[in-house]
Amino acid sequence: MLDDDETPPIDREALSNTYVIANGKGGVGKTTLASNLAGLVAADGGSVLLVDVNGQGNVGRDLGYRGTEVDDEGAAFYEALRTGKALEPVRDVRTGLDVIVGGQHIGAAPDMLAATFRMQQHRQALALAVCLAPIARAYDLVVLDSAPENPPLQQLALSAARWMVAPTRSDKASINDGLGSISRQVQLVRRSVNPDLELLGVVLYATGSASKQIHRNARAWIAEELGADAYLFDTIVRYAEAVGQDARSHGRLIHELEEAAASNPKFWDLRAGRAAAGTVVSATSASVAEDFATLAREILTRAAEGDAA
Structure with a gap:
């Protein structure tokens, strides 16, 4: 463990509205939840x-x-982590939404941090918190999308966050492998660098809204893995493969797809060749958009209650 003076002081109060979306397993809706929240x-x-x-x-x-x-x-993100300078966001990717861009350079960041801060694991884990805290007060909400199956990158994100939200599929493998893995990372980070981090809740993602027995099974497995089922959010994000395909192919969030669906061309215009089939988005997006909106309210309400308590 490092001496305190080996890591720049971090304003934890500035990071109090920082949420990390995390799971130890890929394909559970983590990035989709982060972007849409x-x-x-x-x-x-x-x-x-x-x-x-x-x-x-x-x-x-x-x-x-x-x-x-x-x-x-x-x-740019990689360079900020290397130097410890404040992050510089890309402004207004959407109105009111700034972004720190990720990609292949961030995949290489753990090796760079290990070489830059040799024998300083404490400083390596806190590299994101050091760069994020100076700008975090400018925002009402900071959302971190973390990498699955990559403990060093997960630790970077967890070490900078106040709250963790974990999406999961309803099958036992996703719950045991994904939640089990990330819960161990949370315990490690809490002990070593970030005692403020708390698991806010677990989201069942891409499951049938009427699948009651499946939900009961999932709740039991979550309770078995985490020691309690109180973490599970009431809101379930329903399964809609067409909506997911439309979102990524059009580069739109789910509520934006809902708006676009209202302008879908008529069937007879498609039949007559007066409109392109590629302009049609799934009408199911309205239901999924409502799931995300309800979930966002539940996440923020639970966090506010947690802070008040």
Whole structure:
């Protein structure tokens, strides 16, 4: 363990509205939840920062900037972590929504930090907190999308956050492997560098809204893995594969798809060739958008209750 003077002082109060979306397993809706939570709060008038702590850079797909001049694949983020300087966001990717771009350079960040801060594991883990705290007070909400199956990147994100939200699929493997893995990371980070970190809740993602027995099984497995089922949020994000495909292919958030669906061309215009099939988005997006909106309210309400307690 390092002496306190080996790490710059971190303003933990500035990070009190920082949420990390994390799971030890991929494919459970983590990036989708991070992007849509951030986008919804921004659309509602909040000032939001979304940080892509992921070598895959899929936040760029959700927000439609992947492969554009905005997408430096995490190069600026990497350099801030290396030097300890304050992060410099890309402004107004959506109104009220700024982004720290991730990508392949962030995938290489753990090796760089290990070489830069040799024998200083404490400083390595806190590299993101050091760069984020100076700008975090400018935002109502900061959302971190963490990398699955990458403990060093997970520790970077967890060490900078106040609250963790864990999405999961309803199968036992996702719950045992994904939640089990990330809960161990949370315990390690709390003991070593960030005692403020708390698990806010678990979200069942991409499951049938009427699958009551499946939900009961999942609740029992979550309780078995975490020691209590009180962490499970009431809101369930329903399964809608077409909506997920539309979101990534169009570079739009789910509530933006809902708005676009209202302008879908008529069937007879498609049949007559007066409109392109590629302009049609799934009408199911309205239901999924409502799930995300309800979940966002539940997340923020539970966090406010936690702070008050």
